[in-house]
Amino acid sequence: MEGKDRAARGSESFPRRCRLGGNRNYRYVYRRGKSHPSKNLVLIYLKGKEQRFGFSVSAKVGNAVARNRIRRYLREDVRRLRKRLKTGKYIFVARPAIKMAAHEELTRELENLLRRAKLVKEDDSQ
């Protein structure tokens, strides 16, 4: 009981070491990765052994508060989905129209995007 609880809790954590860092890494993924666009987002994915996530929200989206909000929404959603995703390097780029989107909308869009890119593990569904 307790162990299961702990495991469930652990599965939804999202520490900083799971994030993508360094300008060099970003440039590498941009050059080698596959891009999957959608209305408000662009996902760039590169296969790899480790699971790393990066977020890119440019100044075109809005001021610092708006950019932080979008980044937190994205991080929250990725945190929930993380264990069901394949390993590799992910970069989520926000497009300017995203500032109009609500959080629910964004969650659905993100999930659809990842399904379409076939990056969700099927065996984990049950």
Add this chain to the structure above:
RNA sequence: CGAGGCUGCCAGACGAUCGCAGGCGGAUGCGCCUGAGGAAAGUCCGAGCACCGCAGGGCAGGAUGCCGGUUAACUGCCGGUGGAGGCGACUCCAAGGAAAGUGCAACAGAGAUAUACCGCCCGGGGCUUCGGCCCCGAGCAAGGGUGGAAAGGUGAGGUAAGAGCUCACCAGCGGCCUGGCGACUCGUCCGCUCUGUAAACCCCAUCCGGUGCAAGAUUGAAAGGAAGGCGCAUGUGGCGGCCCGUCACGCCUUCGGGUAAUCGCUUGAGCUCCCUGGCAACUCGGAGCCUAGACAGAUGAUCGUCGAAUACAGAACUCGGCUUACAGGCAGGGCUCGCAUU
């Protein structure tokens, strides 16, 4: 009661679940504590701190600009003076010098920094319908109209006509005296009547070295390179721009390090309370407190309750200000004006 003016404050709170960053403890993934703002913003000023051959002289350049105080410093703040607005409470003001010099003032107007078109008056001449008109010379600046501005205003005297030419009152400027630390001002006397513009050049007074935490320091594997000494002829380049001055490039010797990590990095002109001095800004002294420190960059998501949780908005070396943005709400006394009642 209505309208207004001033000063200050808050900027959702609480609970549950899942998460994030830092610190401490424990040793495995756990517990506890802490975790954005009044503007964190714009980067408009002023400093601290660090380095630059240690900061030098002159010119140029820049900033400030009523007075006094305050401060580490400031273009800030406080108090006053003067001016502008408002019935008033009160608010606002880049507010030195135009009598050192130069420039500019379109259009209009006769004339724009000194002038004479119309005009007024006198003398001479001519004409005459005896009202006056024309020409020449001399004087005047009152009236006309233009303009933002025509050079003091009004009245009286004076005169051929006039004029600060003289007088009375008023206005302005400068000077002496009174009060005040001072800006300035009361009153009297004397002299004068001078266009505006310095957010045009400028003059006067005061101040200013540069670069910025990606500063800089330490550790770190290879090439670049760095340090020390010697020499100084010129050239080239550097030291915020120029000149002076000064340094490097030349030779010898020694050592070695573009990316990364750690430090800088949060205890500081700090905050709260009491108190001394002061009208106040601020300050003397005492007590208590520790309050983000990341490095792709931490505060979020979902639900519930509180009437409704909705503004502007996110720390990046740190402070003091200024400016700008801002939903809604609260307090203070006391302040002003109007209406009504007593």
Add this chain to the structure above:
RNA sequence: GUGGGUGUAGCUCAGUUGGUUAGAGUGCCAGGUUGUGGCCCUGGAGGCCGAGAGUUCGAGUCUCUUCACCCACC
């Protein structure tokens, strides 16, 4: 973090030392020319100079504040 630049007609740009009424090209509209269209010729409309204050008699121009966009360096 630091420094710099631009904003004027639908678009691309001029606008001197403040001065009367802000220009040019292109685009638009109308007329002419042509059998019709283009080219060409003639005429016209379209601006409160990014916004707000201030200085001045007078501001696109000078000063301050502010907004947007762009660039450079470390």
